[in-house]
Amino acid sequence: MFHLRLLPWEYGVRNLFRRPGRTLLTLGGLALVVLLVFVVVGFIRGLETSLAGSGDPRVIMIHSLGGGENMESSSIPTRSLALLSASLEGVQRRYGVTYASPELYLTTRVNTEGDEEGTLGLIRGVTSSAILVRRQVQLVEGHWPQTGEVMVGRLAATKLGRPAELLAVGRSIRIEGQNWRISGVFAAVGSALESEIWGPLEEFQQVMKRQDISLVAITLGPGGDFGAIDEFCKERLDLELQATPETYYYKKLQVHYRPVRMLAWIMVLLVGGAGVFAGLNTMYGNVLGRVRELAMLQTLGYTRQAILVSLIQEGALLAAAAALLSAMLAMTLIDGAAIRFTMGAFTLRIDSTALLIGCGVGLLLGIIGALPPAIRAMRMSICESLKSL
Amino acid sequence: MIRVAVLLLLVVSPLFLLTGCGGSSKATPSSTTRALAAAPDPTCLLTEEPAGAKSVSEVRENGKDGEEVVVAGWVAGSLEPIIKGRAAFTIVDLGLPAPECTAKPYSYCCMPKEALLPNLIMVKFVDSEGKTILKDARELLGIKEGSIVVVRGHIQCNQDGTVNCIIASALFNRGYSEKPVDNKALDSK
Numbered sequence: 001m002f003h004l005r006l007l008p009w010e011y012g013v014r015n016l017f018r019r020p021g022r023t024l025l026t027l028g029g030l031a032l033v034v035l036l037v038f039v040v041v042g043f044i045r046g047l048e049t050s051l052a053g054s055g056d057p058r059v060i061m062i063h064s065l066g067g068g069e070n071m072e073s074s075s076i077p078t079r080s081l082a083l084l085s086a087s088l089e090g091v092q093r094r095y096g097v098t099y100a101s102p103e104l105y106l107t108t109r110v111n112t113e114g115d116e117e118g119t120l121g122l123i124r125g126v127t128s129s130a131i132l133v134r135r136q137v138q139l140v141e142g143h144w145p146q147t148g149e150v151m152v153g154r155l156a157a158t159k160l161g162r163p164a165e166l167l168a169v170g171r172s173i174r175i176e177g178q179n180w181r182i183s184g185v186f187a188a189v190g191s192a193l194e195s196e197i198w199g200p201l202e203e204f205q206q207v208m209k210r211q212d213i214s215l216v217a218i219t220l221g222p223g224g225d226f227g228a229i230d231e232f233c234k235e236r237l238d239l240e241l242q243a244t245p246e247t248y249y250y251k252k253l254q255v256h257y258r259p260v261r262m263l264a265w266i267m268v269l270l271v272g273g274a275g276v277f278a279g280l281n282t283m284y285g286n287v288l289g290r291v292r293e294l295a296m297l298q299t300l301g302y303t304r305q306a307i308l309v310s311l312i313q314e315g316a317l318l319a320a321a322a323a324l325l326s327a328m329l330a331m332t333l334i335d336g337a338a339i340r341f342t343m344g345a346f347t348l349r350i351d352s353t354a355l356l357i358g359c360g361v362g363l364l365l366g367i368i369g370a371l372p373p374a375i376r377a378m379r380m381s382i383c384e385s386l387k388s389l
Numbered sequence: 390m391i392r393v394a395v396l397l398l399l400v401v402s403p404l405f406l407l408t409g410c411g412g413s414s415k416a417t418p419s420s421t422t423r424a425l426a427a428a429p430d431p432t433c434l435l436t437e438e439p440a441g442a443k444s445v446s447e448v449r450e451n452g453k454d455g456e457e458v459v460v461a462g463w464v465a466g467s468l469e470p471i472i473k474g475r476a477a478f479t480i481v482d483l484g485l486p487a488p489e490c491t492a493k494p495y496s497y498c499c500m501p502k503e504a505l506l507p508n509l510i511m512v513k514f515v516d517s518e519g520k521t522i523l524k525d526a527r528e529l530l531g532i533k534e535g536s537i538v539v540v541r542g543h544i545q546c547n548q549d550g551t552v553n554c555i556i557a558s559a560l561f562n563r564g565y566s567e568k569p570v571d572n573k574a575l576d577s578k
Contacts, residue, residue: 065502227474231521234472234479234511238551240502242467 030322033275055247090224125204142184195344295385319366429531
């Protein structure tokens with residue numbers, strides 16, 4: 001193949017500019033298809049990253065027996081914290097502080113200012129020890145909530161389906177009939193925690209008339225293992241506790257969303273397939289309109305393979321430009337866009353995997369789209385082609 | 390040839406975007422660390438089934454601290470009844486019907502805890518210091534989820550007298566069963 005006398009590189013490039021209208025339309029079509037692929041892959045990657053990033057391998061959640069499927073239904077006595085802190089081996093301890101966070105986790109109605117109807121939000125009552133266990137949480141604005149205050153996750157507004165301004169620092173929200181001032185905004189590296197609203201545990205317990213907690217989250221220390229915690233919970237049947245690694249909990253949630261991910265991948269295939277057919281149609285028109293020109297090139301002495309390479313070059317060049325354009329649009333417009341779903345919210349992610357898939361699909365569209373019409377044109381005899389109108 | 394190279398470069402150019410996009414890299418554990426399957430420890434196993442096995446519910450209700458017992462049960466009670474990396478597991482009373490709601494009946498995941506707890510107990514093998522042996526029960530005893538076992542050992546109770554677990558000295562493995570109730574008849578022999 002490398003001994004072929006190929007058409008000049010500039011020939012293929014100039015051909016694209018000879019019909020600017022058709023080239024722009026093809027470029028636009030290809031870019032749109034690749035952009036759609038980016039949206040769907042960004043959705044899948046965002047969902048996967050949100051759930052995968054939500055589990056800390058060092059964190060074990062201790063909840064009521066059988067409550068592992070739905071943490072909101074879990075209820076354990078508040079005294080469990082002291083008992084677990086004293087009994088468990090392998091828990092991270094530093095300067096006399098045990099890394100154990102008692103938490104009240106529930107879904108309840110949240111009203112923003114001027115919103116009488118309200119919407120369901122994820123609430124987590126915490127103490128200051130939560131920040132020791134939830135290592136991914138970072139306060140990005142404001143301060144830790146004091147009495148009568150709450151702090152909101154970066155995606156809490158998306159989860160509530162309300163504008164972000166209504167959940168800005170200094171604004172108020174109503175939870176369980178009481179007004180709470182927003183003291184801060186936190187991020188949690190894109191995890192599910194970012195959809196939540198955090199407030200003081202004891203105040204939440206008083207307002208919600210609850211004396212229990214939902215779970216105790218603990219951090220394993222060096223040498224600590226899940227087996228020791230699991231053994232304690234299975235041995236102390238009277239406490240009715242169960243231990244679940246946080247990573248396992250979110251992995252199980254991922255299983256629930258497997259049909260959604262499957263559907264999204266099918267959409268990628270369908271969009272890609274539709275793109276290939278659209279590209280084929282355009283390229284057929286493009287190539288078959290140039291039958292005389294291609295026959296003339298053969299008359300001049302260029303082999304069919306050389307002309308085929310030139311046509312693929314045109315298609316690949318156009319597809320590469322479309323993929324680059326779409327990638328640029330995806331990274332500026334789609335990456336980071338927040339999406340609301342049942343268990344919170346997540347952001348669309350145009351990461352390296354999404355770029356690889358999107359650009360790969362784009363290039364395939366160009367190359368596969370150019371091949372069949374080019375092969376068909378090459379099969380026609382030179383005499384017939386030269387006479388064709 | 391240069392033109393072909395330039396064409397190839399152009400085709401792969403969008404892939405250059407991938408460089409430095411911050412994709413997370415995950416370290417994969419070395420395959421050389423794969424554990425080798427070990428044969429069960431014969432010192433922990435009984436070659437013949439001991440007579441006079443009690444049910445789990447009976448032990449939970451009437452057991453006394455330090456009492457020597459022989460208990461028959463089904464290795465079950467949760468999705469992972471065998472504690473990972475430890476010679477400890479939970480057994481369920483052979484008379485407790487396995488739920489039909491799940492593909493893993495041994496998990497009892499859809500059974501209310503009020504029904505399950507009186508029929509559940511933990512069994513563990515300990516070393517000379519009284520600490521749980523840090524070897525997976527699957528390897529040490531050759532059992533798995535759904536195995537029916539007969540355990541010889543003594544009862545350990547909580548401070549308030551509640552039966553906590555059985556400190557086992559030996560175990561007889563009857564084998565795997567999907568429906569422990571069907572095997573209840575065997576328990577009486």
